[in-house]
Amino acid sequence: MKKSNDVLRKEVMEAINWEPILDSNKIEVSVQDGIVTLAGTVDNYNQKKEAEHTIKDISGVRAIIDDVRVDLSFSVIKSDKEIASAVIKALEQKWVIPNHRLKVTVQDGWVTLDGILHWNFQRKAAENAIRNLEGVRGVMDKIIIEAEINNELEKLIVEKALKRSWILDIGNIKVRVDGKTIFLSGIVSSLLQKEEAEKIAWNTTGVWQVDNKLFVEFD
Known part of the structure; x- marks a missing residue:
């Protein structure tokens, strides 16, 4: 069942509030059709990145727009x-x-x-x-x-690497290799899975570019 904007926003806020280094009172959250926009201010760049990372594995989050600003205190x-x-x-x-x-x-x-x-x-x-x-x-x-080893990428090698990840369903992921570029398409169930697939593709010897067109779709 698809989550409503209000339900997903509540879950995102709970996740941010659960993270010790973040102050949920400083971060504003809005949700529209699975797209989560983060705004507000944080004390440092690490908090900005952590806020984004914290919500990536929440079911229903299809994309994140990070508009959080870093407002440094005078002392730093x-x-x-x-x-x-x-x-x-x-x-x-x-x-x-x-x-x-x-x-x-x-x-x-x-x-x-x-x-x-x-x-x-x-x-x-x-x-x-x-x-x-x-x-x-x-x-x-x-x-x-730019990969140091100048070799041809093979689709089968990439697919085997994706299969080794327990969080991915390779049956819903299509791989295409063209020269030094790996193209990913298909469906995953979370933004975290989309990034995991891209990370694995990037680890392929000889790759120069990964074009990640995976679509996040949830029950």
Whole structure:
């Protein structure tokens, strides 16, 4: 049975309220046909990302629009130069990230990451490394993925990888491979499953791009 907007909004608010690092009084929630819009203000960028992550596995959430703003207290406001130095140091401490391939720019607390990496997990690790840094208001990811191994992707390999995930029903997911791009289509039952399928596809050797057209549909 499809959830009403009011029921889904209540569940989203309960999930946010349950998360210790979030203040539900500061986050506004609106729901329309499974699309959840988050607004309001939080104290740091990590809270902004956590609010989004917290509601991804709620049944009925088809998409999330994150309009939450980061309103830093005066005590944690840093200059762009200070933030840039902290970002570079954080990236250097993550051995999985070839940080010499990344360019960091900061403007008004917003960090932009440019460059070329071989794996998507390296791109995710780069953002995770800086999400807790003081003074960061947001991250703009302009990183390009170019696989180090130049080989042809195979549809069967991708499908087998998706089957190994216990949260996915591969029978409802279609895979198409064209050159260095993996195309995903079909139906999943949650936004979390949609992101899980994309994450698995990105782990395929040789992939440069994942086009995720999976549709979230719930009972």
